[in-house]
Amino acid sequence: MERVFSGIQPTGVLHLGNYLGAVRNWVAIQSDYECIYCVVDLHAVTQSYDVAAMPGRILELATGLLACGLDATQVRLFVQSSLPQHAELAWVFTCVTSMGELGRQTQFKSKSEQQADNINVGLFAYPVLQAADILLYKASRVPVGEDQEQHLELSREIARRFNARFGATFPEPRTLFTSTPRIRGLDGAAKMSKSLGNHIAVDEDEAVLRRKLASAVTDPARQKRADPGHPEICNIYSLHKFFSDSGSCQEIESACRTAAIGCVDCKKRLGDQLLAHFAPIRERWRTLRERPDEVRDVLRQGQRQCQQLADATMAEVRAKMGLNW
Numbered sequence: 001m002e003r004v005f006s007g008i009q010p011t012g013v014l015h016l017g018n019y020l021g022a023v024r025n026w027v028a029i030q031s032d033y034e035c036i037y038c039v040v041d042l043h044a045v046t047q048s049y050d051v052a053a054m055p056g057r058i059l060e061l062a063t064g065l066l067a068c069g070l071d072a073t074q075v076r077l078f079v080q081s082s083l084p085q086h087a088e089l090a091w092v093f094t095c096v097t098s099m100g101e102l103g104r105q106t107q108f109k110s111k112s113e114q115q116a117d118n119i120n121v122g123l124f125a126y127p128v129l130q131a132a133d134i135l136l137y138k139a140s141r142v143p144v145g146e147d148q149e150q151h152l153e154l155s156r157e158i159a160r161r162f163n164a165r166f167g168a169t170f171p172e173p174r175t176l177f178t179s180t181p182r183i184r185g186l187d188g189a190a191k192m193s194k195s196l197g198n199h200i201a202v203d204e205d206e207a208v209l210r211r212k213l214a215s216a217v218t219d220p221a222r223q224k225r226a227d228p229g230h231p232e233i234c235n236i237y238s239l240h241k242f243f244s245d246s247g248s249c250q251e252i253e254s255a256c257r258t259a260a261i262g263c264v265d266c267k268k269r270l271g272d273q274l275l276a277h278f279a280p281i282r283e284r285w286r287t288l289r290e291r292p293d294e295v296r297d298v299l300r301q302g303q304r305q306c307q308q309l310a311d312a313t314m315a316e317v318r319a320k321m322g323l324n325w
Protein backbone atom coordinates (compact mmCIF):
# COMPACT_ATOMS: atom_id res chain seq x y z
CA MET A 1 0.00 0.00 0.00
CA GLU A 2 1.22 3.50 -0.77
CA ARG A 3 1.60 5.76 2.24
CA VAL A 4 -0.49 8.94 2.47
CA PHE A 5 0.12 11.90 4.75
CA SER A 6 -2.29 14.75 5.37
CA GLY A 7 -2.77 17.31 8.11
CA ILE A 8 -5.43 19.67 9.39
CA GLN A 9 -5.06 22.70 11.66
CA PRO A 10 -6.92 22.92 14.97
CA THR A 11 -8.65 26.21 14.22
CA GLY A 12 -11.49 25.61 16.66
CA VAL A 13 -14.10 24.56 14.16
CA LEU A 14 -14.49 21.82 11.56
CA HIS A 15 -16.45 23.42 8.74
CA LEU A 16 -17.92 22.45 5.38
CA GLY A 17 -14.75 23.58 3.60
CA ASN A 18 -12.65 21.19 5.70
CA TYR A 19 -15.19 18.42 5.35
CA LEU A 20 -15.67 18.61 1.56
CA GLY A 21 -12.09 19.61 0.80
CA ALA A 22 -10.34 17.07 3.01
CA VAL A 23 -12.02 15.02 5.69
CA ARG A 24 -14.55 13.08 3.59
CA ASN A 25 -11.66 12.10 1.29
CA TRP A 26 -9.59 11.00 4.25
CA VAL A 27 -12.42 8.69 5.22
CA ALA A 28 -12.97 7.49 1.64
CA ILE A 29 -9.35 6.42 1.10
CA GLN A 30 -8.56 5.06 4.55
CA SER A 31 -8.76 1.42 3.53
CA ASP A 32 -7.00 1.90 0.17
CA TYR A 33 -3.79 3.50 1.46
CA GLU A 34 -1.63 3.44 4.56
CA CYS A 35 -2.94 6.72 5.92
CA ILE A 36 -1.22 8.98 8.43
CA TYR A 37 -3.42 11.89 9.50
CA CYS A 38 -2.17 14.66 11.72
CA VAL A 39 -3.59 17.50 13.76
CA VAL A 40 -0.99 20.10 12.78
CA ASP A 41 -0.85 22.28 15.86
CA LEU A 42 2.69 23.54 15.09
CA HIS A 43 1.31 25.09 11.91
CA ALA A 44 -1.53 26.68 13.89
CA VAL A 45 0.86 28.66 16.09
CA THR A 46 2.10 30.69 13.12
CA GLN A 47 -0.92 32.90 13.74
CA SER A 48 -2.16 34.57 16.90
CA TYR A 49 -4.19 32.19 19.03
CA ASP A 50 -5.73 31.66 22.42
CA VAL A 51 -3.20 29.57 24.38
CA ALA A 52 -5.71 28.42 26.99
CA ALA A 53 -8.11 27.21 24.31
CA MET A 54 -5.57 25.27 22.25
CA PRO A 55 -5.66 21.91 24.12
CA GLY A 56 -9.44 21.86 23.83
CA ARG A 57 -9.28 22.73 20.13
CA ILE A 58 -6.88 19.88 19.44
CA LEU A 59 -9.04 17.37 21.26
CA GLU A 60 -12.25 18.70 19.72
CA LEU A 61 -10.82 18.44 16.20
CA ALA A 62 -9.64 14.88 16.79
CA THR A 63 -13.10 14.05 18.16
CA GLY A 64 -14.73 15.56 15.08
CA LEU A 65 -12.45 13.63 12.71
CA LEU A 66 -13.36 10.36 14.39
CA ALA A 67 -17.04 11.34 14.33
CA CYS A 68 -16.75 11.98 10.57
CA GLY A 69 -15.71 8.37 10.11
CA LEU A 70 -11.96 7.98 10.56
CA ASP A 71 -11.33 4.46 11.76
CA ALA A 72 -8.55 4.32 14.33
CA THR A 73 -7.92 0.67 13.49
CA GLN A 74 -7.08 1.64 9.91
CA VAL A 75 -5.39 5.04 10.15
CA ARG A 76 -2.77 6.63 12.36
CA LEU A 77 -4.15 9.82 13.84
CA PHE A 78 -1.88 11.90 16.06
CA VAL A 79 -0.90 15.43 17.07
CA GLN A 80 2.09 16.98 15.30
CA SER A 81 3.73 18.51 18.38
CA SER A 82 3.73 15.13 20.15
CA LEU A 83 6.58 14.10 17.83
CA PRO A 84 9.45 16.63 17.93
CA GLN A 85 11.03 14.98 14.87
CA HIS A 86 8.72 17.15 12.73
CA ALA A 87 10.43 20.30 13.97
CA GLU A 88 13.88 18.71 13.79
CA LEU A 89 13.47 17.66 10.16
CA ALA A 90 11.97 21.06 9.33
CA TRP A 91 15.17 22.68 10.59
CA VAL A 92 17.26 20.38 8.42
CA PHE A 93 15.10 21.28 5.43
CA THR A 94 15.41 25.02 6.06
CA CYS A 95 19.12 24.49 5.38
CA VAL A 96 18.45 23.18 1.86
CA THR A 97 15.70 25.69 0.99
CA SER A 98 16.34 29.15 -0.40
CA MET A 99 14.74 32.33 0.88
CA GLY A 100 13.68 33.14 -2.68
CA GLU A 101 11.67 29.94 -3.02
CA LEU A 102 9.79 30.60 0.20
CA GLY A 103 9.16 34.22 -0.68
CA ARG A 104 7.48 33.14 -3.93
CA GLN A 105 4.87 30.98 -2.18
CA THR A 106 1.49 32.55 -2.89
CA GLN A 107 0.06 31.36 0.42
CA PHE A 108 2.78 33.24 2.29
CA LYS A 109 1.86 36.40 0.41
CA SER A 110 -1.87 36.03 1.12
CA LYS A 111 -1.33 35.09 4.79
CA SER A 112 1.04 38.03 5.20
CA GLU A 113 -1.73 40.32 4.02
CA GLN A 114 -4.23 38.68 6.37
CA GLN A 115 -1.94 39.05 9.41
CA ALA A 116 0.16 42.06 8.50
CA ASP A 117 0.96 42.70 12.18
CA ASN A 118 2.39 39.19 12.69
CA ILE A 119 4.52 38.15 9.70
CA ASN A 120 6.71 35.77 11.64
CA VAL A 121 9.48 33.44 10.45
CA GLY A 122 7.22 30.44 11.10
CA LEU A 123 4.73 31.78 8.58
CA PHE A 124 7.56 32.18 6.08
CA ALA A 125 8.91 28.67 6.71
CA TYR A 126 5.46 27.07 6.90
CA PRO A 127 5.91 25.04 3.67
CA VAL A 128 9.24 23.70 4.97
CA LEU A 129 7.45 22.27 8.01
CA GLN A 130 4.84 20.85 5.62
CA ALA A 131 7.61 19.15 3.66
CA ALA A 132 8.98 17.73 6.92
CA ASP A 133 5.52 16.45 7.91
CA ILE A 134 5.25 14.50 4.67
CA LEU A 135 8.82 13.34 4.22
CA LEU A 136 9.35 12.30 7.84
CA TYR A 137 7.12 9.33 6.99
CA LYS A 138 8.42 9.03 3.40
CA ALA A 139 4.82 9.39 2.28
CA SER A 140 4.49 9.07 -1.48
CA ARG A 141 0.99 10.51 -1.80
CA VAL A 142 -0.58 13.68 -0.47
CA PRO A 143 -4.26 14.51 -0.99
CA VAL A 144 -4.15 18.25 -1.65
CA GLY A 145 -6.33 20.86 -3.28
CA GLU A 146 -5.10 23.22 -5.99
CA ASP A 147 -4.15 25.85 -3.43
CA GLN A 148 -1.62 23.46 -1.86
CA GLU A 149 -0.06 22.22 -5.09
CA GLN A 150 2.67 24.87 -4.96
CA HIS A 151 3.64 23.72 -1.46
CA LEU A 152 3.76 20.11 -2.60
CA GLU A 153 6.01 21.05 -5.50
CA LEU A 154 8.31 22.70 -2.97
CA SER A 155 8.29 19.47 -0.92
CA ARG A 156 9.43 17.60 -4.02
CA GLU A 157 12.16 20.16 -4.61
CA ILE A 158 13.33 19.87 -0.99
CA ALA A 159 13.41 16.07 -1.28
CA ARG A 160 15.43 16.31 -4.52
CA ARG A 161 17.85 18.78 -3.02
CA PHE A 162 18.41 16.77 0.16
CA ASN A 163 18.88 13.58 -1.86
CA ALA A 164 21.36 15.27 -4.20
CA ARG A 165 23.44 16.64 -1.36
CA PHE A 166 23.30 13.84 1.20
CA GLY A 167 22.30 10.73 -0.77
CA ALA A 168 19.01 9.12 -1.77
CA THR A 169 16.72 9.32 1.25
CA PHE A 170 13.29 10.72 0.43
CA PRO A 171 10.69 9.87 -2.22
CA GLU A 172 9.17 12.75 -4.17
CA PRO A 173 5.58 12.92 -2.91
CA ARG A 174 2.86 13.11 -5.55
CA THR A 175 -0.60 14.57 -5.48
CA LEU A 176 -3.35 12.10 -4.74
CA PHE A 177 -6.11 13.01 -7.13
CA THR A 178 -9.10 12.75 -4.90
CA SER A 179 -11.80 15.36 -5.28
CA THR A 180 -10.59 18.27 -3.19
CA PRO A 181 -12.80 21.20 -4.16
CA ARG A 182 -12.23 24.62 -2.73
CA ILE A 183 -15.44 25.63 -0.97
CA ARG A 184 -16.41 29.27 -1.15
CA GLY A 185 -17.50 31.15 1.96
CA LEU A 186 -21.10 32.11 2.64
CA ASP A 187 -20.13 35.71 1.91
CA GLY A 188 -19.00 34.69 -1.59
CA ALA A 189 -15.29 34.97 -0.67
CA ALA A 190 -12.94 32.62 -2.47
CA LYS A 191 -12.50 30.30 0.49
CA MET A 192 -14.59 29.19 3.45
CA SER A 193 -12.61 29.83 6.59
CA LYS A 194 -13.17 30.26 10.28
CA SER A 195 -10.97 33.33 10.44
CA LEU A 196 -13.14 35.03 7.80
CA GLY A 197 -16.30 34.04 9.72
CA ASN A 198 -17.98 32.82 6.54
CA HIS A 199 -18.35 29.15 7.43
CA ILE A 200 -20.90 26.56 8.43
CA ALA A 201 -19.60 24.11 11.03
CA VAL A 202 -20.14 20.39 10.56
CA ASP A 203 -21.82 20.32 13.97
CA GLU A 204 -23.60 23.66 13.56
CA ASP A 205 -26.65 24.20 15.73
CA GLU A 206 -29.80 24.12 13.57
CA ALA A 207 -30.93 27.65 14.39
CA VAL A 208 -27.45 29.07 13.67
CA LEU A 209 -27.19 27.06 10.46
CA ARG A 210 -30.55 28.38 9.21
CA ARG A 211 -29.56 31.93 10.13
CA LYS A 212 -26.21 31.67 8.35
CA LEU A 213 -27.84 30.26 5.22
CA ALA A 214 -30.49 33.00 5.27
CA SER A 215 -27.82 35.68 5.00
CA ALA A 216 -25.60 33.78 2.52
CA VAL A 217 -24.75 35.41 -0.79
CA THR A 218 -26.52 33.96 -3.85
CA ASP A 219 -26.77 35.14 -7.45
CA PRO A 220 -26.54 38.96 -7.24
CA ALA A 221 -28.76 39.22 -10.34
CA ARG A 222 -31.72 37.91 -8.32
CA GLN A 223 -32.76 41.14 -6.71
CA LYS A 224 -36.46 40.22 -6.67
CA ARG A 225 -38.21 36.87 -6.27
CA ALA A 226 -39.37 37.03 -9.91
CA ASP A 227 -35.86 37.58 -11.33
CA PRO A 228 -34.48 34.50 -13.10
CA GLY A 229 -31.25 33.18 -11.54
CA HIS A 230 -27.92 31.73 -12.64
CA PRO A 231 -27.25 28.67 -10.48
CA GLU A 232 -23.81 28.15 -12.02
CA ILE A 233 -22.50 31.21 -10.17
CA CYS A 234 -24.44 30.61 -6.95
CA ASN A 235 -22.62 29.17 -3.95
CA ILE A 236 -25.84 27.75 -2.52
CA TYR A 237 -26.30 25.74 -5.69
CA SER A 238 -22.72 24.51 -5.58
CA LEU A 239 -23.40 23.22 -2.06
CA HIS A 240 -26.60 21.55 -3.25
CA LYS A 241 -24.44 19.58 -5.67
CA PHE A 242 -22.63 18.00 -2.73
CA PHE A 243 -25.60 17.37 -0.49
CA SER A 244 -28.69 16.96 -2.70
CA ASP A 245 -29.27 14.10 -5.15
CA SER A 246 -28.87 14.71 -8.87
CA GLY A 247 -32.65 14.79 -9.49
CA SER A 248 -33.11 17.55 -6.91
CA CYS A 249 -30.16 19.47 -8.33
CA GLN A 250 -31.61 19.35 -11.84
CA GLU A 251 -34.97 20.48 -10.53
CA ILE A 252 -33.42 23.37 -8.58
CA GLU A 253 -31.30 24.39 -11.53
CA SER A 254 -34.22 24.75 -13.92
CA ALA A 255 -36.52 26.22 -11.25
CA CYS A 256 -33.88 28.84 -10.45
CA ARG A 257 -33.49 29.81 -14.11
CA THR A 258 -37.25 30.33 -14.49
CA ALA A 259 -37.69 31.89 -11.03
CA ALA A 260 -40.02 29.02 -10.11
CA ILE A 261 -38.11 28.71 -6.84
CA GLY A 262 -36.99 31.57 -4.62
CA CYS A 263 -33.69 31.74 -2.77
CA VAL A 264 -35.43 31.43 0.59
CA ASP A 265 -36.93 28.05 -0.35
CA CYS A 266 -33.74 26.93 -2.04
CA LYS A 267 -31.74 27.69 1.10
CA LYS A 268 -34.32 25.93 3.27
CA ARG A 269 -33.93 22.81 1.17
CA LEU A 270 -30.15 23.00 1.47
CA GLY A 271 -30.46 23.43 5.23
CA ASP A 272 -32.65 20.30 5.40
CA GLN A 273 -30.07 18.33 3.42
CA LEU A 274 -27.18 19.53 5.56
CA LEU A 275 -28.97 18.65 8.78
CA ALA A 276 -29.87 15.20 7.47
CA HIS A 277 -26.36 14.52 6.13
CA PHE A 278 -24.58 15.53 9.31
CA ALA A 279 -27.10 14.08 11.82
CA PRO A 280 -25.21 10.78 12.32
CA ILE A 281 -21.87 12.62 12.54
CA ARG A 282 -23.28 15.03 15.10
CA GLU A 283 -24.62 12.09 17.10
CA ARG A 284 -21.26 10.28 17.10
CA TRP A 285 -19.54 13.55 17.97
CA ARG A 286 -21.83 14.04 20.97
CA THR A 287 -21.12 10.53 22.18
CA LEU A 288 -17.35 10.84 21.74
CA ARG A 289 -17.25 14.20 23.51
CA GLU A 290 -18.41 12.39 26.62
CA ARG A 291 -15.44 10.01 26.31
CA PRO A 292 -12.41 12.28 25.82
CA ASP A 293 -10.03 9.66 27.19
CA GLU A 294 -10.93 7.36 24.29
CA VAL A 295 -9.98 10.11 21.86
CA ARG A 296 -6.73 10.74 23.76
CA ASP A 297 -5.97 7.00 23.56
CA VAL A 298 -6.42 7.09 19.79
CA LEU A 299 -4.01 10.04 19.53
CA ARG A 300 -1.45 8.34 21.78
CA GLN A 301 -1.69 5.13 19.80
CA GLY A 302 -1.14 7.09 16.57
CA GLN A 303 1.81 8.86 18.18
CA ARG A 304 3.44 5.55 19.17
CA GLN A 305 2.96 4.08 15.71
CA CYS A 306 4.33 7.16 13.97
CA GLN A 307 7.24 7.52 16.37
CA GLN A 308 8.83 4.33 15.07
CA LEU A 309 8.78 5.68 11.51
CA ALA A 310 9.95 9.12 12.61
CA ASP A 311 12.85 7.71 14.64
CA ALA A 312 14.00 5.58 11.73
CA THR A 313 13.93 8.51 9.30
CA MET A 314 15.77 10.84 11.65
CA ALA A 315 18.45 8.22 12.39
CA GLU A 316 19.00 7.90 8.65
CA VAL A 317 19.02 11.69 8.16
CA ARG A 318 21.52 12.26 10.98
CA ALA A 319 23.80 9.53 9.66
CA LYS A 320 23.71 10.88 6.12
CA MET A 321 24.42 14.40 7.35
CA GLY A 322 27.33 13.33 9.54
CA LEU A 323 25.49 14.15 12.75
CA ASN A 324 25.81 10.65 14.21
CA TRP A 325 28.93 11.04 16.27
Ligand code: SF4
Nearest residue numbers: 229234237256263266
Ligand atom coordinates in the same frame (compact mmCIF):
# COMPACT_ATOMS: atom_id res chain seq x y z
S1 SF4 B 1 -32.68 29.85 -6.22
FE1 SF4 B 1 -31.02 28.72 -5.27
S2 SF4 B 1 -29.54 28.39 -6.91
FE2 SF4 B 1 -30.91 30.02 -7.57
S3 SF4 B 1 -29.87 31.92 -6.98
FE3 SF4 B 1 -31.31 31.37 -5.34
S4 SF4 B 1 -30.09 30.20 -3.89
FE4 SF4 B 1 -28.97 30.24 -5.82
